Amino acid sequence: xxxxxxxxxxxxxxxxxxxxxxxxxxxxxxxxxxxxxxxxxxxxxxxxxxxxxxxxxxxxxxxxxxxxxxxxxxxxxxxxxxxxxxxxxxxxxxxxxxxxxxxxxxxxxxxxxxxxxxxxxxxxxxxxxxxxxxxxxxxxxxxxxxxxxxxxxxxxxxxxxxxxxxxxxxxxxxxxxxxxxxxxxxxxxxxxxxxxxxxx
Numbered sequence: 293x294x295x296x297x298x299x300x301x302x303x304x305x306x307x308x309x310x311x312x313x314x315x316x317x318x319x320x321x322x323x324x325x326x327x328x329x330x331x332x333x334x335x336x337x338x339x340x341x342x343x344x345x346x347x348x349x350x351x352x353x354x355x356x357x358x359x360x361x362x363x364x365x366x367x368x369x370x371x372x373x374x375x376x377x378x379x380x381x382x383x384x385x386x387x388x389x390x391x392x393x394x395x396x397x398x399x400x401x402x403x404x405x406x407x408x409x410x411x412x413x414x415x416x417x418x419x420x421x422x423x424x425x426x427x428x429x430x431x432x433x434x435x436x437x438x439x440x441x442x443x444x445x446x447x448x449x450x451x452x453x454x455x456x457x458x459x460x461x462x463x464x465x466x467x468x469x470x471x472x473x474x475x476x477x478x479x480x481x482x483x484x485x486x487x488x489x490x491x492x
Contacts, residue, residue: 405436411429
């Protein structure tokens with residue numbers, strides 16, 4: 293079959309810039325990098341064992357049920373509640389069970405990314421007209437990517453600090469492990485394996 297020929301997605305200037313030259317799962321070209329990303333997702337991030345261990349899912353569902361039951365006899369906006377539940381579960385599973393404070397900021401960043409991904413930039417079609425709206429558009433791109441970088445840096449710093457504290461106290465809390473922890477463990481395993489190979 294010719295699936296691989298049609299499996300790549302086109303990427304405009306915004307997508308290429310915001311995803312660091314398509315270094316993500318959604319827009320990466322089909323090839324070794326994409327296959328490695330898929331393998332990490334299947335084995336580490338979305339495995340059945342990992343999904344079953346997300347205590348935050350149960351906590352968030354219980355909190356939503358309590359919210360609904362506390363409003364007995366009055367109208368409840370279920371759409372808003374379900375959206376909030378989905379957002380909270382996704383955020384906690386990805387970044388940690390104690391990081392509620394960043395949800396609004398993260399949603400704002402994602403919304404700006406979404407707008408930029410679909411924004412019309414005349415330079416895509418007529419490059420010499422890039423000056424027409426290029427300055428404002430480029431500023432928005434740089435601002436959005438910087439906002440995400442700062443947000444992710446804070447998340448990683450928090451996880452490094454948490455990991456060091458757990459090592460110092462000799463604690464192993466499997467239930468509190470999120471996707472960032474899994475990715476950091478994967479990097480440690482990979483670096484350890486590379487060090488063993490170089491020593492042999």
